[in-house]
Amino acid sequence: MALLLLSLWLSLVSAQDLNPRTIVRRNYDIARVSGTWYSISMASDDMKRIEENGDLHVFVQSIESLEDGRLKFNFHFMLHGECVEVAVVCDRTDRNGEYTLAYLGENRLLVSETDYRLFVTFRLQNIRNGTKTQVLALYGRLSELRPSFLHRFEKVCKTYGLGPENIISLSHQDPCYRYRR
Incomplete structure (x- = not known):
């Protein structure tokens, strides 16, 4: 029995390893992105937008993934000390993995990469009053990911000109976590 429990534990631990061969960077099967996710990290060239009390x-x-091809995100955030839930629906474009939405300006949302099973990285390009802002978000199927995922996120951020100083951790910082269904 102990051997069975040990092998089960080892399989769960190894299942959380980042496997570069399973990472998808194009031709996304967006339906496989559907499900529960947790915010792990964010990065931006405008830090005040992603830091506490920022609009993002x-x-x-x-x-x-909706039947008509749109993508629906369910988010929550703190507003005046209360947890607020909001649903955001993004419209699909003609390009695989690319969506648009109207929120504080014009926005393009792109899937950067995913393995569907453990992580997904999104890139948001916002233009508001002529000012461009770039945001990257790392989401995990678990509330915490191993350091290999965080290092990979740093590399992805670097390709878009964002360094470690542009990245914030959101793991274990969700003030509404206890209200999740």
Whole structure:
């Protein structure tokens, strides 16, 4: 029995390893992104937008691929000390993994990469009053990911000109975590 429990524990631990061969960077099967997600990290070239009280300081609860091709995000955030839930629906474009939405300006949302099973990285490009802002978000199927995922996120951020000083951790910082369904 102890051997069975040990092998089960080892399989769960190894299942959380980052496997570069399973990472998808194009031709996304967006339906496989549907489900429960947790905010792990965010990065931006405008830090005040993703830091506490920033308009993009949100925590993902779930993502749903809708039948018409749109993508629905369920987020929550703190507003005046209360947890507020909001649903955001993004319209699909003609390009695989690319969506648009109207929120504080014009936005393009792109899937950067995913393995569907453990992580997904999104890139948001916002233009508001002529000012461009770039945000990257790392979401995990678990509330915490191993350091290998965080290192990979740093590399992805670097390809978009964002260094470690542009990255914030959101793991274990979700003030509404206890209200998740």
